[in-house]
Amino acid sequence: MRYTRYDLKHKKSSSMPFVICLTLVLFLSFLIGTVIFKTFIKASGTSQNAKIVSKENDKKSEGMANFFIIQCSANSKKENADKVLNDLNNIGTPFEVKNKGLYKVIYAACSEKDYDAYEKNVKSNKFDFNKFTISFSKSDLGGDELYDIISAYLEIINKFNDKNVKSVQVSSLKKWCSSLQNANEDYKNYKVIQEIKKHIASLSSDINRDNINENEIFIYNELMKIK
Numbered sequence: 001m002r003y004t005r006y007d008l009k010h011k012k013s014s015s016m017p018f019v020i021c022l023t024l025v026l027f028l029s030f031l032i033g034t035v036i037f038k039t040f041i042k043a044s045g046t047s048q049n050a051k052i053v054s055k056e057n058d059k060k061s062e063g064m065a066n067f068f069i070i071q072c073s074a075n076s077k078k079e080n081a082d083k084v085l086n087d088l089n090n091i092g093t094p095f096e097v098k099n100k101g102l103y104k105v106i107y108a109a110c111s112e113k114d115y116d117a118y119e120k121n122v123k124s125n126k127f128d129f130n131k132f133t134i135s136f137s138k139s140d141l142g143g144d145e146l147y148d149i150i151s152a153y154l155e156i157i158n159k160f161n162d163k164n165v166k167s168v169q170v171s172s173l174k175k176w177c178s179s180l181q182n183a184n185e186d187y188k189n190y191k192v193i194q195e196i197k198k199h200i201a202s203l204s205s206d207i208n209r210d211n212i213n214e215n216e217i218f219i220y221n222e223l224m225k226i227k
Helices: 016-062 078-088 112-124 141-161 171-178 190-202 212-225
Strands: 064-075 095-099 102-111 130-137 167-169 206-208
Touching: 064 078, 064 112, 064 141, 064 212, 078 095, 078 102, 095 212, 102 112, 102 141, 102 212, 130 141, 141 167, 141 171, 141 190, 141 212, 171 190, 190 212, 206 212
Parallel strands: none
Antiparallel strands: 064 102, 064 130, 095 102, 167 206
8 A cells, every 4th residue: 555645734824914913003092082182182272271160251351331222213204213212111111312414212321230121111012122222331430430320320320110100319319429539530431430420410309200200311422421
């Protein structure tokens, strides 16, 4: 019996493919990890910056005084403006001013804390209106004093939006106003402060519905002068 012998040569197993795969896996892991890390750091930085900007804006807002004018008409014909004025009388104490050939009907001049209530009232009664903002810094003595005087004055005259109010006593306002420290004459709105103080000092002991409009017009004109 014959036997045939076969010598089978075994190929030496190479470790090269394994090394390549391992290197590729490590590289991809490093790459993905780097991208995630940078994304996280960027997001964290953006959030921190947003917080800083928000705080800075809050500080700026705290240092600003804001008053608002709600105007419901600006017409070249007085009869048209008068009609709007009469309609608004049902929901407040509007007044009319003439400026640059236009008869403007103002529903209210008000402080920031009272604005939402006035706006809601105008909207619910289907009146068109424009809002004008008067802003100035109250971070110094002059600005702080101007803000306090206007706020106190508006609080008095806007009491007449309550139809049951016939008159408002202003003796305490006059006394308080006269006790205020004078702002520096270099303050840009110094003249406005002095005019309002002088007007308040000239008031009688109370304001009534007969003279409410002239007082509203006065403070409106002073607000328009503010720089």
